[in-house]
Amino acid sequence: MGTAGWSIPSALSDHFEAEGSGLERYARVFSGAEVNSSFYRRHREATWRRWHDAVPDDFRFAVKLPKAISHDLRLHGGEAELDIFLGDVAPLRAKLGPVLVQLPPSLPTDTARDTAFFRELRRRVAGRIVVEPRHRSWAAPYAIAMLSDFGIDRVYADPQLDELRAAVKLDGFVYVRLHGAPRIYYSAYSADQIAAYEQMLSRAATGSWCIFDNTASGAAIGDALELQRLCRR
Template identity: 30%
Template sequence: MALHIGTSGWSYKEWKGFFYPPVIKTTDWLSYYATVFDCTEINMSFYHLPKQQTVDKWANAVPAGFKFCPKMSRYVTHIKRLKDVEDSLDKFFNVFDPISDLLGPVLIQLPPSLKYDHDIVAAFIQSLLKKYPMHRYALEARHASWINDDAFQLLRDHNIAWVISQSGVGFPYAEVVTANHIYLRFHGPEKLFDSSYSQEMLQYYANKISGWLREGFEVWAFFNNTMNGHAIQNVRDIQEMISIALSI
């Protein structure tokens, strides 16, 4: 039974004074973050791959047991659209494999325009797992065509987590378990990235997560409503709710 809850990234200027003490340098934010939470998503890797020295600094800034969940390069997902990606995958994992012991699931976020195509997805998964089977993966679809039994079974066959993606903007949503790890993302119940979850909604998910933990699943949950500190408060609240639920 393992639970990991954090935020989608840690480098937000508006968190200074609210979460980060004013006296702490920006270069020390990750170290401070890691004293409060045990995991985070890496958004930078979606837009451009970080330098190896940057990744090494991140690794040295966190304690044992801390996990990073890097987002797959958009060159793979949005430009190549999952096709002919072998070279791009190599470039991505060349950066992160040196800290493989610090990695949680790799997040594969797809574009809203990418419809489900069994053959394309199956070929992508084959390329991914043929060379990089040692990693765990979570896939976040943004097109409604992915909500189908064939897609879920394909993910299930390869132990890739379907991302349970909560938002107020209509991202495809299904509470489906396709792997021995469960991955949730909370983007904001109303305004994307800038709205807070109610106590009722947090309690609902706390109960769901508690149930999955009791069943033996490893659960990863990230709050992406990072603007105005919503994510910080929501994480604190749901952690307390889960703790209470598990003690009953």
């Protein structure tokens, strides 16, 4: 479990060792982080290498597919862009965790396009791929079967359309993204909500992820610490 990014609010700094960079301090407490910035822009090779070297061997980075592929090209083609992106993150080596594909709410399924894209993505990525679709058509049996055939997992998110949430299998590997409630990206989760997520995750397979993305007000770190505390009881 962890957060999108690794910014530590000053109010919670006493939960982390004082020495080291922000990422080094974060990685002594949490075992993973989600890199959302890769959605918006490329990072230099030296940046990825620095992040790799800053964390323990068992730490993993989930990386978000660039919006140039998911939102601008809308999954049409994109082979060259995929190769650039995967070349960029290659310095993470064994510390590369799931590749996250977040789709725009306006993108419905398309059999030929979806099959071609996810076939190319799977051909290039041997590890975990997780997809967060946001158009209700992705709850259709075709979409569920297509992603399963390629060994691609579906994200359990909050907020999320009921149909899409129902399509997520919670008894195996699961990737949970919690964006904040009631105000997305800002609100902290209540103690009861976090306890409910802990119960849900207790049924998931070892190696599952839970990422708090309610970072705009600094709530994510506190929520992740509370979930971690509950999981360690």
